Amino acid sequence: MRVRSDGDGIGTAGPTDGPPRDGLGPVETALVTALADRLRDGRHGALPVDADVDAMADRMVAALPTVKHEADALIGPFHDTASVAAWRGVTRQAIAKASTKGDLLGLKIGDGSRIFPSFQFGPSGAPLPHLREVLALLDPDRIDPWGSALWLNTVADVFGGTTAAEALREGRTTVVLDAARRAEHAWLADA
Numbered sequence: 001m002r003v004r005s006d007g008d009g010i011g012t013a014g015p016t017d018g019p020p021r022d023g024l025g026p027v028e029t030a031l032v033t034a035l036a037d038r039l040r041d042g043r044h045g046a047l048p049v050d051a052d053v054d055a056m057a058d059r060m061v062a063a064l065p066t067v068k069h070e071a072d073a074l075i076g077p078f079h080d081t082a083s084v085a086a087w088r089g090v091t092r093q094a095i096a097k098a099s100t101k102g103d104l105l106g107l108k109i110g111d112g113s114r115i116f117p118s119f120q121f122g123p124s125g126a127p128l129p130h131l132r133e134v135l136a137l138l139d140p141d142r143i144d145p146w147g148s149a150l151w152l153n154t155v156a157d158v159f160g161g162t163t164a165a166e167a168l169r170e171g172r173t174t175v176v177l178d179a180a181r182r183a184e185h186a187w188l189a190d191a
Contacts, residue, residue: 075149078107078115088125102135103127105152107145119153119165128168130177137180138187151183 024032084104085092099106099114104127106114120128138148152165156179159167164176 075117075119075146075153077118079118079121081106081114081116084116084121084125087121098127102132102142105131105135105145105149107149117149117153119163122169128165129171130168130173134164134168134176134180137177137184140184151180 079087081092081095085095088095095104095116096106096114098104099116104116105120106116109115120131122128134152135142135145135148138151139145153163155161155163158179159172159175162170164179167173167176
């Protein structure tokens with residue numbers, strides 16, 4: 001794709017370089033607007049003149065959730081294995097291995113594939129800090145990953161009115177690990 005400057009130093013796709021933007025839905029249009037705002041507000045001139053904008057666009061699109069699921073409202077949106085692999089720049093096998101080891105929270109769905117809740121990822125695609133430790137406490141035998149996902153993405157007073165995932169993102173590791181230990185003990189007592 002060729003890029004042209006509109007005089008403000010920010011490149012835009014030319015009219016013959018791809019499909020028109022008016023083919024986008026309202027969420028996609030808002031995303032494009034937000035991206036342009038961020039480029040204007042802080043990244044102006046940060047990209048090299050010979051930047052491969054198609055490769056950058058592919059990585060950005062790979063970071064977007066790809067799976068619609070009935071649990072979106074509770075713990076979604078979700079990525080599939082291929083999109084997480086593309087976003088992180090690794091193979092699908094590496095994502096499967098990370099899920100098996102507990103480094104990523106992969107949830108099995110009806111067709112046997114795994115989906116990955118987006119709340120567990122930071123902006124670069126890396127998992128939340130200490131996610132593996134929390135998952136090991138909540139579900140050491142990996143029997144109920146859906147329960148772990150709900151626990152991580154449910155607002156609770158113990159996390160200051162936010163979620164465990166957000167608390168991890170903010171560096172409040174101790175409070176999350178302590179709450180995970182309490183949850184583990186409570187679940188074991190009920191078993």
